[in-house]
Amino acid sequence: MVTSRQTGAALSTSDLKTSLQPDPISSALSAHIELVQALEQLRAPIETFAAEVSAAIERGGRVFWMGNGGSAADSQHLAAELVGRFERERPGLPAIALTTDTAVLTSIANDYGFESVFARQVEALCRPGDVLVGMSTSGNSANVVRAMERAERLQVYRVGMTGAGGGRLRQCCELWLEVPSANTARIQEAQMLIGHILCDLVEQRAYNAANRH
Numbered sequence: 245m246v247t248s249r250q251t252g253a254a255l256s257t258s259d260l261k262t263s264l265q266p267d268p269i270s271s272a273l274s275a276h277i278e279l280v281q282a283l284e285q286l287r288a289p290i291e292t293f294a295a296e297v298s299a300a301i302e303r304g305g306r307v308f309w310m311g312n313g314g315s316a317a318d319s320q321h322l323a324a325e326l327v328g329r330f331e332r333e334r335p336g337l338p339a340i341a342l343t344t345d346t347a348v349l350t351s352i353a354n355d356y357g358f359e360s361v362f363a364r365q366v367e368a369l370c371r372p373g374d375v376l377v378g379m380s381t382s383g384n385s386a387n388v389v390r391a392m393e394r395a396e397r398l399q400v401y402r403v404g405m406t407g408a409g410g411g412r413l414r415q416c417c418e419l420w421l422e423v424p425s426a427n428t429a430r431i432q433e434a435q436m437l438i439g440h441i442l443c444d445l446v447e448q449r450a451y452n453a454a455n456r457h
């Protein structure tokens with residue numbers, strides 16, 4: 245069996261199909277465009293996502309991001325947009341990616357196992373009223389699921405961003421954003437678009453608050 249992940253999940257039929265396409269460029273572009281158009285159906289959950297993140301920040305909370313592989317990079321990218329700047333000048337916003345500190349990640353993985361790398365950080369850093377965002381294409385990464393379960397006990401607002409179906413992550417988050425695709429790369433592209441829209445909405449609110457007279 246062809247496997248692609250640490251989780252041992254088999255490559256999906258659509259992943260395999262993509263590698264056999266006679267015109268991979270056109271097929272990737274068409275699949276991307278079709279998926280982006282389908283994101284209109286996520287308008288309401290995206291608005292809720294932005295409202296929850298803004299409300300958490302306004303009450304002194306923080307937004308934490310986590311994920312594996314491409315989703316780790318995406319977590320860092322989105323945290324950076326909020327701490328630094330997206331498109332407007334406004335105060336820095338408190339966002340933290342749980343994927344960055346190699347000493348913390350390796351000590352937890354070495355002493356407790358890789359499945360605990362995010363959960364242990366959630367236990368140490370998250371407080372009631374914070375937001376935790378889990379980015380996963382399968383929804384089945386054990387370290388992300390375990391961290392969400394830990395966050396529930398801490399009264400942290402939990403957002404799951406997944407591909408079609410949502411895997412195990414769907415069950416343990418309060419807000420679920422489902423990108424309707426089974427192709428890992430296409431899901432990640434759509435998740436970054438959702439993330440950038442979120443940054444725009446949250447930043448706009450922070451900008452308005454900072455410039456109110």
Ligand SMILES: O=C(CO)[C@@H](O)[C@H](O)[C@H](O)[C@H](O)COP(=O)(O)O
Nearest residue numbers: 312313314315380381382385428429
């Ligand atoms: O970026 C890619 C594939 O596009 C990979 O690095 C991918 O993120 C890794 O295989 C992850 O381990 C997949 O985890 P998940 O999205 O199922 O939670």
Ligand SMILES: [Zn+2]
Nearest residue numbers: 314428429432
């Ligand atoms: Zn990728």
